[in-house]
Amino acid sequence: MKTIVFATDFSKGSRKAAETAAQIAIKTKAKLVLFHAFRYIIPYDSEISMLTVSSKELENASIKKLKRLKDKLLAIYPDEKKIEIQTREGLVVDALEQILAETEADLLVMGSVGDSPIGTKYFVSVSSTMINHSKVPMLLVPPKTKFSMYRNAILGLDFNFDIDTQILDKIIDFLRDLDVSVDLFTCADDSEYTEKAALKIREKLVHIPHTFTIYKDKEFSKSVLAIAKNSHADLIITLPKKHNFFERLFVESNTQRLVLNDKLPILMVI
Incomplete structure (x- = not known):
């Protein structure tokens, strides 16, 4: 295993999955790519458009959060040195397909649920859709999992x-x-x-x-x-x-x- 991609929406439900991805990367000496997809939607109302953020602002905010996540993982797992961050604008499934292909990933890691019933349905929907598109194994990690390396x-x-x-x-x-x-x-x-x-x-x-x-x-x-x-x-x-x-x-x-x-x-x- 050479490259692991961890896809996050920055929810609390994905924290355990981030730690799991980092531990697997250490165990297999793989590179870990922290990834987030964002989507900029142009508002139809001109008055609302004055209050919305731009695509660049969304990208900068995503990068900032990914850097914060990277720092947290490095603090917990100082042995993990090969961590990169990537962000992409677009639909989650399309963006994931692109990043998995570009990085030649061996494994995709995601949290299995969000922080709400809607978030949970969303993750299940993404994983179900990825089954029909991805050629990369997917590891879905619940927030209550107790991970100490799989046996x-x-x-x-x-x-x-x-x-x-x-x-x-x-x-x-x-x-x-x-x-x-x-x-x-x-x-x-x-x-x-x-x-x-x-x-x-x-x-x-x-x-x-x-x-x-x-x-x-x-x-x-x-x-x-x-x-x-x-x-x-x-x-x-x-x-x-x-x-x-x-x-x-x-x-x-x-x-x-x-x-x-x-x-x-x-x-x-x-």
């Missing part, structure tokens, strides 16, 4: 779909870089077929400490959270499926339901 992860697998080998390689790289063991599980009735499919996955994980369990509970997201709690996991890894426009409007995905938990970070590998 045990939960990886839920759905063998009704082919698992991309490149995505699996990304997961293996992450687990190896952070020295994390993983509990593999799937919800299925046909244990014989599932065991054969799982064997191919386990062969690739030969150098990663792992276990594998089959559950018959069909409620995937509920099962994930229950298993994570019972096994004292500190990270959930998902392989979210991409949905078309209409599916995103009417279908609440397992990933969306998992993101709304307030304690366990979610790593979405895309």
Whole structure:
């Protein structure tokens, strides 16, 4: 892992995510890029326009806040020397796509919720949209997470779909870089077929400490959270499926339901 991008809206809910990004950067010796996207909206009312700030003022304010965040992280983690700041005007998803491509990022870290119900819906919306656009794994960190470097992860697998080998390689790289063991599980009735499919996955994980369990509970997201709690996991890894426009409007995905938990970070590998 060479570059980690932390995207922030400067909310209180994102503070834990900032510290998580910094600790992962130290562990992997990666560069950490602190990023904020702002959007300047031209008012239609000429009288209101006299009271609004300019695009340049918004940019300067963003840079000032990013510098303040950088100073705080350096005070907490003096060993982290490679921190850069970046800001961009535009829609958050578009700006994130640009910065991830420009920095050739290996990981995107964000807080999973905002400081209000609207803020929470906003973050879930951004993460859901990024699933259909980004090629970079995303780590969503809840504000109540207790982070002391990940040790045990939960990886839920759905063998009704082919698992991309490149995505699996990304997961293996992450687990190896952070020295994390993983509990593999799937919800299925046909244990014989599932065991054969799982064997191919386990062969690739030969150098990663792992276990594998089959559950018959069909409620995937509920099962994930229950298993994570019972096994004292500190990270959930998902392989979210991409949905078309209409599916995103009417279908609440397992990933969306998992993101709304307030304690366990979610790593979405895309």
